[in-house]
Amino acid sequence: MPTRRQAYETRVKRRSAVIAGGSTLGVLAAIVLLVPLAPGWPGVKKSFFNAEVFAKTFPGLLDAFVWDVAIFLWSAPLIFLLGLLIALARDARSPALYPLRLFGMFYTDIFRGVPVILVIYLIGFGIPGLGLPRPWNSPFIWGTVALVLTYSAYVAEVFRTGIESVHQSQRAAAASLGLVNKDVMRYVILPQAIRKVVPANMNLFIALQKDVALLSFIGPVEIFRQAGVYKSLLANFTPYVGAALIFLAITIPATRYADYLLAKQLRERT
Amino acid sequence: MAFLETRRLTKSFGKNTVCNSIDLRVDKGELVCLIGASGSGKSTLLKCLNLLEPIDDGEIFLDGEDISIPGLDPQPVRKRIGIVFQSYNLFPHMTAAENVMLAPRRLHKRSRDDLLPQVTELFSRFGLKDQMQHYPEQLSGGQQQRVAIVRALAMRPEIMLFDEITSALDPELVGEVLDVLRQLRSKGMTMILATHEMGFARELADKVCFLDGGVILEEGPPETVFTQPTEVRTREFLARVL
Numbered sequence: 001m002p003t004r005r006q007a008y009e010t011r012v013k014r015r016s017a018v019i020a021g022g023s024t025l026g027v028l029a030a031i032v033l034l035v036p037l038a039p040g041w042p043g044v045k046k047s048f049f050n051a052e053v054f055a056k057t058f059p060g061l062l063d064a065f066v067w068d069v070a071i072f073l074w075s076a077p078l079i080f081l082l083g084l085l086i087a088l089a090r091d092a093r094s095p096a097l098y099p100l101r102l103f104g105m106f107y108t109d110i111f112r113g114v115p116v117i118l119v120i121y122l123i124g125f126g127i128p129g130l131g132l133p134r135p136w137n138s139p140f141i142w143g144t145v146a147l148v149l150t151y152s153a154y155v156a157e158v159f160r161t162g163i164e165s166v167h168q169s170q171r172a173a174a175a176s177l178g179l180v181n182k183d184v185m186r187y188v189i190l191p192q193a194i195r196k197v198v199p200a201n202m203n204l205f206i207a208l209q210k211d212v213a214l215l216s217f218i219g220p221v222e223i224f225r226q227a228g229v230y231k232s233l234l235a236n237f238t239p240y241v242g243a244a245l246i247f248l249a250i251t252i253p254a255t256r257y258a259d260y261l262l263a264k265q266l267r268e269r270t
Numbered sequence: 271m272a273f274l275e276t277r278r279l280t281k282s283f284g285k286n287t288v289c290n291s292i293d294l295r296v297d298k299g300e301l302v303c304l305i306g307a308s309g310s311g312k313s314t315l316l317k318c319l320n321l322l323e324p325i326d327d328g329e330i331f332l333d334g335e336d337i338s339i340p341g342l343d344p345q346p347v348r349k350r351i352g353i354v355f356q357s358y359n360l361f362p363h364m365t366a367a368e369n370v371m372l373a374p375r376r377l378h379k380r381s382r383d384d385l386l387p388q389v390t391e392l393f394s395r396f397g398l399k400d401q402m403q404h405y406p407e408q409l410s411g412g413q414q415q416r417v418a419i420v421r422a423l424a425m426r427p428e429i430m431l432f433d434e435i436t437s438a439l440d441p442e443l444v445g446e447v448l449d450v451l452r453q454l455r456s457k458g459m460t461m462i463l464a465t466h467e468m469g470f471a472r473e474l475a476d477k478v479c480f481l482d483g484g485v486i487l488e489e490g491p492p493e494t495v496f497t498q499p500t501e502v503r504t505r506e507f508l509a510r511v512l
């Protein structure tokens with residue numbers, strides 16, 4: 001026999017579920033029924049949601065997406081490493097290392113202050129323009145460099161927040177044992193800081209996976225560029241929709257996972 | 271000269287003078303208890319002794335050697351002086367055993383395998399053998415505090431400082447931590463203890479110092495300080511806490 005309180009809560013829960021389900025269905029029905037009434041709908045349907053074109057181009061898009069994943073996979077560790085080094089440079093306390101600290105500050109200011117696409121253009125066209133021999137003029141190399149430079153500035157800031165969020169008493173406890181500053185950072189502060197900022201960094205790396213598509217502007221035929229090729233070939237925009245779906249298949253689970261980690265951390269903290 | 275001695279030790283935070291010309295003398299093997307209200311300067315004094323806080327004026331001598339020279343590298347001194355804090359401050363990402371082994375590994379360049387017998391022995395001595403592989407969050411407050419003591423002892427310090435180490439504990443866990451102190455006392459460890467545990471101070475201290483407003487207002491053997499305090503402030507304080 002449920003208590004009065006339990007019966008009440010069951011009632012409230014059932015009511016909320018009915019209302020939420022009903023309103024969601026209503027909105028969906030409105031979209032499905034109303035959008036096709038728009039005057040341009042038949043045209044949009046043909047050029048964006050064309051099943052035939054979709055089936056024909058999807059395998060090619062998947063093949064091209066392998067490049068996006070590859071560029072992501074070799075950029076991510078470099079970004080992690082450079083981001084960490086910049087964060088440490090900004091935390092340097094000895095006066096001899098002041099130039100390093102200054103450099104770290106300018107670095108993060110500059111690369112967080114310029115749009116990614118501009119960095120990609122300037123580096124991707126500018127450096128090969130020096131007349132470098134093959135393979136050193138490859139857009140893959142300089143595109144990667146542009147992504148690494150930009151994203152490590154963001155990752156550095158995330159790491160720095162993490163370092164600062166480790167409580168001062170941890171530094172004191174480590175120092176009181178006689179550990180030198182370098183060891184305090186390496187064994188006590190950093191391991192805690194890196195764990196704390198995993199969710200924040202995951203969000204940045206999800207953004208990186210999407211921004212890899214920007215490299216298409218300097219040459220590599222990855223998924224966005226491939227979709228553009230199909231568009232010109234077939235005079236149809238459906239490949240772009242296919243490309244978007246492929247990105248979502250990767251980014252939605254990753255975003256959900258990052259949210260889950262963040263929620264877990266919040267729970268642990270309280 | 272005493273084993274640890276301060277002369278006119280003065281420390282301010284801004285305009286607030288927390289330690290005002292303190293002369294403290296601790297002989298080898300002695301247990302000295304610092305008592306006094308919160309904010310009387312006990313904790314700050316201990317942090318100054320460990321060089322975690324630079325002092326503004328005065329001197330600190332350890333075994334006859336001035337350790338308060340401005341600009342002196344604090345690391346070698348801290349190896350000789352262990353400190354345990356009220357809030358345990360264990361490293362949360364390491365097991366109890368790793369917490370204890372970190373400093374000896376880095377400073378004495380010894381391997382885990384090399385340290386293990388000695389560390390296991392320390393854990394057993396304080397009834398913590400089964401907790402060696404636990405992370406701090408899996409331990410009770412009393413266990414965490416005992417691990418923190420073991421961590422400081424693993425560096426084989428010549429003197430131990432305890433900063434209100436039972437104040438954050440549930441009352442039923444205080445006893446197990448005080449037992450550790452009794453054990454250290456019987457082994458002849460030199461100790462300075464900032465504490466609110468008056469019973470413990472009375473039972474075991476060689477000397478009790480009453481701090482008030484950043485000065486040692488009264489000091490002496492526990493019986494004298496607790497039963498025949500000469501200062502009004504001491505009497506008021508004892509009336510409040512006893």
